[in-house]
Amino acid sequence: MKPLRTRAGLSVxxxxxxxxxxxxxxxxxxxxSVVLIGTGDFEIPAADVIRTLLGxxxxxxxxxxNDLRLPRVLVGLLVGAALGLSGAIFQSISRNPLGSPDIIGFGQGSAxxxxxxxxxxxxxxxxxALGSIAGGLLTGxxxxxxxxxxxxxxxxxxLVGIGAAAVLTxxxxxxLTKAHIVDAARAVVWLTGSLNGRDWEQVWPLLWLCAVLVPLVLSRARALRMLEMGDDVAYALGVPVERTRLLLMAAAVLLTAAATAAAGPVSFVALTAPQLARRLTRSPGPNLLPAALxxxxxxxxxDLAAQRLFGADTLPVGVLTGLLGGVYLLWLLVTERKAGRI
Incomplete structure (x- = not known):
């Protein structure tokens, strides 16, 4: 960390x-994002994509x-950022790398x-979408x-979250067993987690919610870092522990539920993004903004790999994130066990 002093005497x-x-x-x-916008049955060069985005x-x-591909990419960006940020919050509050919304039941509650x-x-x-948000909030x-x-x-x-996740699953x-065949097929497609067919109706609600919650969470980054040190230390440093924890958990649950409502339960992004962000920055604290990015x-x-490697729109993005995230989870469990933390 390096200090930066302004002429007014402020230090950052x-x-x-x-x-x-x-x-x-x-x-x-x-x-x-530019490459993904140009990917599809009708390929568009990156230069033409940029020129079109500029009008x-x-x-x-x-x-x-503007009408078909940009909304899909924006939904992907917002969903990924929301899941990464919510994962960073839960892992900091629980002080546990397994404290991810799709591990401790919040994603399952939205589902x-x-x-x-x-x-x-x-x-x-x-x-x-409203049912997903209501389910996530009730589960939280x-x-x-x-x-x-x-x-x-x-x-x-x-531990409580893992038990709740099992019950909700x-x-x-x-x-699914009680559904009619048409409803069951629709539900299975939604449960996979996909960006296919997303349009501006999914973009705007998620964008407004992120515009409110992301600055709110970032403004509590210092308090969240104090919480990582333990409740007693946070109390001593003047942090209202329970109020701060409840506010941040509510924001994280809303972010998870909104992301699930927009794209279905995309697994393991919330688990892996905060951990990889910490390893890249090598910085203490929750690393909220790097986790969101x-x-x-x-x-x-x-999503780009799913389209390029398997053909356009043939593999939902949730399948690929689940596969890669499962491998990462196994690696994380092995390293935590070697370190003696589990």
Whole structure:
């Protein structure tokens, strides 16, 4: 960390490596997004994509890019950023690398809410999104209440969440067995996690929610770093522990539920993005912004790989993130066991 003093006497500390990593991630996600926009049955060169995004493209390119492909990429960026940020929050609060929303039940809770709307009420896409958010919030409240005992201990939160995830996964299976064949097929497609067919109706709600929650979470970054040191240390440093923890958990649950509502339960992005961000920046603390940038980069890159390696729109992005994330989880468990932490 290096101090930077202004003429007015203000002092700001910054990490040069974190700034470089953040800049490289921004460049990477922009490059991947441009390539992804140009990918499809009708290939568009990167130069034409940039020209069209700046408003100087051909009419055919404007329709393909602005109406069909740009919303998909924006949903991918926002979903990845929301999952990366929520994963960083949960891992910092629990002080556990396994404290990810798709490990401790919040993603499964959102899926239960969405499946309930699909299977029992045959709801529209908007109803499914609202059901996903309601399911995520209800799951968050239940897990927080069950994990509470004179405060919320990190390992207790993870253990309660893993148990809740198992119950919710079984409930998802039960709902699928009771569904009609058409509703079951629709539910399975949604449960896979995909960016196919996403349009501006998914972009705007997620964009507004991120515009409110991301600055709120970033403004609590210092308090979250204090929480990583333990409740007693945070109290001594003047942090209102329970109020801060509850606020950040509510924001993380909302981000997870909104991301799940927009793209389905895309697995393991929330687990891997914060861990990789810490390894890249080598900086202490939650690394909230690098985690969000890396989450967006991972999801867009995974969607690009799914289209380039397997043909356009043939492999949902959730399948690829699940495969890669499962390998990462096994590696994480092995390293944590060798370190004696599990």
């Amino acid at each position: 500390r910054f990490d040069p490596r974190a700034l470089v990593v953040g800049g490289l991630l921004c460049a990477a996600v922009l490059a991947a 100087n493209g051909e009419p055919a390119h404007q329709f393909i890019i 239960v809410g969405a499946l309930t709307v699909i299977v029992l009420f045959q709801g529209s896409a908007r109803d499914v 409240a239940v897990i927080y209440a069950l994990a509470w005992r004179q405060g919320v201990h990190g390992y207790r939160l993870v 079984a409930l998802n299976g039960y709902l 890396l989450g967006g980069t991972l999801l867009v890159t995974a």
